[in-house]
Amino acid sequence: MHCYRSALLRFAEDGSAVYDEDGLLVTAPDAAGVQRVVAAGPWNVLGRQYAEGVPVTHWPGRIIAPGFVDLHIHYPQTDVIGSPAGGLLPWLETYTFPHEARFADPQHAAAVARFFLDELARNGVTSALVFGTSHPCAVDALMQEAGARRLRLIAGKVLQDRHSPDGVRDDTEQGLLDTEALIERWHGRGRLGYAITPRFAPTSTPRQLAGAGEIAARHPDVWIQSHVAENLDEIRWARELFPDSRSYLGIYDDFGLLRHRAIYAHCIHVDDADRALMRERGAAAAVSPTSNLFLGSGFFDYASADRVGMAYGLASDVGGGTSFSPFRTMLAAYCVGREGQTKPGISLTPEQLWWQHTAGAARALGLAGTVGNLQPGCEADFVVLNPAATPLLARRTRAATSVAELLFAMIVLGDDRLVERTFIA
Numbered sequence: 239m240h241c242y243r244s245a246l247l248r249f250a251e252d253g254s255a256v257y258d259e260d261g262l263l264v265t266a267p268d269a270a271g272v273q274r275v276v277a278a279g280p281w282n283v284l285g286r287q288y289a290e291g292v293p294v295t296h297w298p299g300r301i302i303a304p305g306f307v308d309l310h311i312h313y314p315q316t317d318v319i320g321s322p323a324g325g326l327l328p329w330l331e332t333y334t335f336p337h338e339a340r341f342a343d344p345q346h347a348a349a350v351a352r353f354f355l356d357e358l359a360r361n362g363v364t365s366a367l368v369f370g371t372s373h374p375c376a377v378d379a380l381m382q383e384a385g386a387r388r389l390r391l392i393a394g395k396v397l398q399d400r401h402s403p404d405g406v407r408d409d410t411e412q413g414l415l416d417t418e419a420l421i422e423r424w425h426g427r428g429r430l431g432y433a434i435t436p437r438f439a440p441t442s443t444p445r446q447l448a449g450a451g452e453i454a455a456r457h458p459d460v461w462i463q464s465h466v467a468e469n470l471d472e473i474r475w476a477r478e479l480f481p482d483s484r485s486y487l488g489i490y491d492d493f494g495l496l497r498h499r500a501i502y503a504h505c506i507h508v509d510d511a512d513r514a515l516m517r518e519r520g521a522a523a524a525v526s527p528t529s530n531l532f533l534g535s536g537f538f539d540y541a542s543a544d545r546v547g548m549a550y551g552l553a554s555d556v557g558g559g560t561s562f563s564p565f566r567t568m569l570a571a572y573c574v575g576r577e578g579q580t581k582p583g584i585s586l587t588p589e590q591l592w593w594q595h596t597a598g599a600a601r602a603l604g605l606a607g608t609v610g611n612l613q614p615g616c617e618a619d620f621v622v623l624n625p626a627a628t629p630l631l632a633r634r635t636r637a638a639t640s641v642a643e644l645l646f647a648m649i650v651l652g653d654d655r656l657v658e659r660t661f662i663a
């Protein structure tokens with residue numbers, strides 16, 4: 239058993255933040271050797287019950303918080319961050335596809351996978367839903383390394399059998415066979431999970447999307463990830479290629495790719511019928527604000543998502559996204575919420591932003607109560623934050639008069655310097 243004493247942040251069932259100025263987190267290994275939360279709460283209530291005669295790790299002035307969950311990130315795009323282009327499609331052609339072609343080399347893939355996982359940890363991200371490339375060996379490299387680190391990580395081989403250059407384009411049937419083999423090899427091995435990963439509708443033939451849907455039906459607990467309604471040119475292209483579907487999102491539904499555990503990045507240019515379809519199917523959106531701002535894609539409409547009941551969580555979308563840091567992502571999400579030219583501007587609260595990147599993202603993945611929180615039973619993935627990590631952070635957090643003010647100061651001013659340690663269960 240381990241006892242950790244410091245300030246402690248976690249979330250109630252309704253998404254509200256629970257904060258103990260002087261808290262105690264108690265963890266113990268389960269039968270599989272995974273550390274789980276036994277108790278979390280105020281030191282003056284739990285200290286006697288759990289910490290008497292037991293060594294206690296005490297971090298004065300620090301905050302224990304749930305590890306962050308990144309709902310959508312491309313590990314092969316680590317070296318694509320900050321590549322400017324005239325929007326999504328030129329960015330894919332000019333930078334992304336050439337970079338991804340290099341992942342046919344397993345040694346290159348393994349080296350980038352190690353750097354990528356180090357970077358997640360430095361930024362306090364303990365779980366992620368990750369795109370590989372079309373090369374199965376690139377998924378093997380990531381899974382191997384994530385398994386060695388005992389991470390709860392979900393990843394998949396990209397399916398893209400058309401409108402893609404040599405070096406990243408896969409063969410229709412071979413891509414599906416590789417997907418099946420990777421599910422067998424990695425899904426449910428330790429804490430790892432697999433996601434069926436059609437890149438987006440324009441780069442898969444109807445046959446490949448149909449095959450992906452058949453695999454998804456055979457493996458209902460395997461995840462699905464793709465992109466939808468990010469950019470106006472992309473949407474026009476998708477509609478041309480699939481004129482019989484009601485909408486871009488409707489293409490995925492027509493091929494059986496909308497269901498529980500399906501996560502669609504962006505969902506910017508959607509209508510209420512699309513939002514309702516996401517809700518009915520139990521799918522969720524990965525909101526990727528730094529990417530959407532960098533590529534000029536548009537602004538996710540939070541108020542409409544809430545009005546219709548479409549689920550969502552936060553994502554970096556590196557390398558369209560500009561940062562691995564959940565603090566940068568939460569700040570960008572706040573700014574996207576405020577944007578008031580294309581939709582009414584709203585002010586997301588710091589508790590909402592933080593929840594969307596932890597417990598809310600976990601819920602979108604169907605992993606509520608497993609990761610993204612520090613309630614009893616959760617796997618003990620957590621971060622230790624130093625709210626005095628920089629002079630300005632110290633000054634601003636010291637002056638906070640409420641939990642909301644404290645969280646907001648960290649969201650606006652924070653980055654990897656705020657994350658002192660990252661614990662993996």
Ligand code: GUN
Pocket residue numbers: 312326330334437438465468529555558
């Ligand atoms: N749409 C298809 N592929 C991609 C990608 O790699 N990044 C983003 N942001 N959108 C995509």
Ligand code: ZN
Pocket residue numbers: 310311312465503555558
């Ligand atoms: Zn993406």
